[in-house]
Amino acid sequence: MSVLLAVGIVLSQAVPPEPPKAPAKEASPRPPPEDFDLLPAEAAPDAAATARHQELQRQLELRRKMLHLHQLAGITMLASLGATVVFGELDYLDKYGGHGDTGQWHLWHRWTAIGASALFAGTASLAVFAPVPVEKPFRLDTATLHKICMSIASAGMVAQIVLGIWTANKEGSLAQRDFALAHQIVGFTTLGAAAAGFTVLTF
Amino acid sequence: MLTLVALLLCAAPEGQLLDLREGTLTATVVHKLHEVKATTKQLEGRALVQPGGEARVQVRAKIASFDSGNSNRDVHMREVTHDAEHPYASVKGTISGVTLPLAAPLSATLHSTVELNGEKQPVEIPIKLTPAGGGVRATFSFPISLDAFKVERPDLFFVKVDDQVVIDGDLLFGAAP
Secondary structure, eight states: OHHHHHHHHHHHHSOOOOOOOOGGGTTOSSOOTTSOOOSOOOOOOOHHHHHHHHHHHHHHHHHHHHHHHHHHHHHHHHHHHHHHHHHHHHHHHHHHSSSOOOOTTHHHHHHHHHHHHHHHHHHHHHHHTSOOOSOOOOOOSHHHHHHHHHHHHHHHHHHHHHHHHHHHHTTTOTTHHHHHHHHHHHHHHHHHHHHHHHHGGGO | OHHHHHHHHHOOOSSEEEEEEEEEEEEEEEOSSOEEEEEEOOEEEEEEEOTTSOEEEEEEEEGGGOBOSOHHHHHHHHHHTTTTTOOEEEEEEEESSOOSSOSSOEEEEEEEEEEETTEEEEEEEEEEEEEETTEEEEEEEEEEETTTTTOOOOEETTEEOOSEEEEEEEEEEEEOO
8 A cells, every 4th residue: 555655745746757749749848737746736626525525615605795794784784874874963962952853854763773783783683693614713904803892882772772772762851961962972983983984894 | 567667766857957945936916906917836846957058837826816905806816816616827848049057047938828716828937047045036026817816806896807817037046856
């Protein structure tokens, strides 16, 4: 066995003899550049390895499709989150900024917030449930920074849903303004974290 | 049988064999938003300098070893180059007029075949050889087309990367033991 292995190694490293040149190729100044092997050839994959490769490739393709959709959903989510913050600010100024508390922005804020929350959950799910078929050791790179930013944004989204409902239920109470202010601050923070998570991927 | 084995063992390749000691390969990919450099130091390579001055060179790197600073991007690159089936990117080629030891820096052309994604393309690579210790340092830079290698170009925010990728290399070869 070891003898055959030695033969194989020597054969793989030996320079093969030039093949006899056909008359039509005599004008060629040199043989094809790849017509030799100095490094050991890769082992031909067996059936099990081929099956593993196919499964790995399938998982990688599924991952890419999910992360592609994640980008599309993420851009839409960021736009809807921006709209939610704008309508929320208008709603806050209408109620507490001396604009007569007309409530004209209230439903706009509510429905954009519901839309943004649903998009946020969907976007996050696409990333969290995307298969990771190859080992990715933890390190601080732009993908990690994106995840950190979006984790902050996720916490902000949860806090906003709770604070938003709580603030709405405090109608008529003097404390409502304090809750509204907290809701406003957390809203800006959440939008900032999501925008940072988006921006970091452009580096 | 044993005689054949003995003969084969004695039949070392004619010429001077050099092993790749260390080096770096960098692929520069351009996107509308940024430029990305993916680098690997995990390289395998050999060069056989023959008495007539022709050198045969083979260098390869695992696609999985390239690091672009974003693990998602690296995994994506592995997918579009079908890393599971074709784990290596490789260059094989010949250079003329090489005599060891090098007396002075030498500019030459590596007439090569580059393999990526299981596809082979002929590439003429301008290469600079300089004496380094007891070996040779090779530096080079050449562009490849992702489309030519049938690599589906990755995209970010629905904008694909440029077709052209520039490969830069800095390799140190030393005499094989």
